[in-house]
Amino acid sequence: MLSTSRFFPSFSSITNRALSTTPALKSTDISVKEERPYVYNVKLNRPAKLNTFTMEMWREFKKAIDRLADDPKCRSIIITGEGKSFCAGIDLAAGLSDIIRVIQDDSVEIGRKGRAVRRFIGEIQDCFTALEKCPKPIIAAVHSHCLGAGIDLITACDIRMASQDANFSIREVDIGLAADIGTLNRIQKVVGNDSWTREVALTARDFGADEAHRYGLISRICDDRQSLFENSIEMAARIAEKSPIAVQGTKETLNYARDHSTDDSLNFIKTWNMSQLLSTDLMNSALAAMNKKKATYEDV
Numbered sequence: 001m002l003s004t005s006r007f008f009p010s011f012s013s014i015t016n017r018a019l020s021t022t023p024a025l026k027s028t029d030i031s032v033k034e035e036r037p038y039v040y041n042v043k044l045n046r047p048a049k050l051n052t053f054t055m056e057m058w059r060e061f062k063k064a065i066d067r068l069a070d071d072p073k074c075r076s077i078i079i080t081g082e083g084k085s086f087c088a089g090i091d092l093a094a095g096l097s098d099i100i101r102v103i104q105d106d107s108v109e110i111g112r113k114g115r116a117v118r119r120f121i122g123e124i125q126d127c128f129t130a131l132e133k134c135p136k137p138i139i140a141a142v143h144s145h146c147l148g149a150g151i152d153l154i155t156a157c158d159i160r161m162a163s164q165d166a167n168f169s170i171r172e173v174d175i176g177l178a179a180d181i182g183t184l185n186r187i188q189k190v191v192g193n194d195s196w197t198r199e200v201a202l203t204a205r206d207f208g209a210d211e212a213h214r215y216g217l218i219s220r221i222c223d224d225r226q227s228l229f230e231n232s233i234e235m236a237a238r239i240a241e242k243s244p245i246a247v248q249g250t251k252e253t254l255n256y257a258r259d260h261s262t263d264d265s266l267n268f269i270k271t272w273n274m275s276q277l278l279s280t281d282l283m284n285s286a287l288a289a290m291n292k293k294k295a296t297y298e299d300v
């Protein structure tokens with residue numbers, strides 16, 4: 001069992017450093033690649049630190065997702081991690097240094113400190129909420145460690161799959177905090193088992209791919225990392241072949257239905273489709289189905 005203290009520089013050394021000493025993000029910490037036509041891979045690319053998140057990396061991640069959200073040449077996305085682990089959570093040394101500096105700055109009045117903490121958490125929340133807000137479906141492909149912020153990330157995705165070696169933990173209580181960037185707010189809606197959710201969130205215990213699958217956190221287990229990658233690309237490519245109007249309307253509606261009453265969401269989809277059924281995609285798809293052919297669709 002590793003102690004988290006080995007990752008922390010002393011608090012005084014953090015507070016004495018200037019802001020600019022936060023390890024700078026090389027833009028390679030997040031890489032974006034078109035793997036197939038219309039299918040993009042957003043890769044966490046900080047393998048030496050097990051793809052742990054710094055503030056700069058969070059910002060880069062959001063930028064990448066927001067860019068793909070608006071790119072008509074992107075229709076589906078997979079999220080992968082380079083190296084040994086998918087994501088070992090927040091970078092316990094660099095990722096918390098900004099906030100610790102504020103907390104420890106005695107010249108800042110306590111009410112203002114609270115506001116700064118709230119802003120800090122909100123900014124990080126937005127980086128993962130970008131996954132949910134992105135109209136393109138997003139598949140998380142998890143191998144090895146997926147801890148803390150890693151679970152925040154994957155619960156904001158549309159689909160989760162993992163290789164057999166995956167190792168998950170809602171690790172936050174072990175570092176003295178209630179998870180605040182999405183896991184606790186989304187996981188019950190993903191998993192639908194309140195007792196299990198509370199068990200893993202309150203104990204921070206590790207669980208593997210089989211357990212994650214059994215409780216619905218992931219929908220598919222692959223034998224190894226290579227087949228995980230291939231399966232996630234195949235699934236993303238299959239989605240990308242379909243009408244982007246239909247696919248993106250489906251994601252919007254599922255998100256809306258999750259957070260509203262059935263009545264409200266029925267109203268939402270009929271209003272949505274007031275315009276979206278007028279699209280040529282409907283006729284194209286119907287004709288292609290009747291002729292046993294594949295339809296192609298304009299970019300949106």
Ligand SMILES: CC/C=C\C=C\CC(=O)SCCNC(=O)CCNC(=O)[C@H](O)C(C)(C)COP(=O)(O)OP(=O)(O)OC[C@H]1O[C@@H](n2cnc3c(N)ncnc32)[C@H](O)[C@@H]1OP(=O)(O)O
Nearest residue numbers: 002007048049050052088089090091092093148149171172
């Ligand atoms: C407002 C708050 C917002 C977000 C909050 C999020 C909360 C969380 O994310 S909680 C989870 C935090 N993460 C952890 O507690 C994991 C800590 N890491 C480990 O326990 C282990 O590294 C391991 C994942 C079990 C893997 O062990 P091992 O295979 O032996 O590899 P290591 O040699 O330990 O690690 C390699 C390399 O990575 C560095 N590293 C690993 N995890 C972190 C981390 N979380 N923060 C910073 N650095 C980390 C480790 O120091 C090694 O670096 P070297 O330079 O090679 O020493």
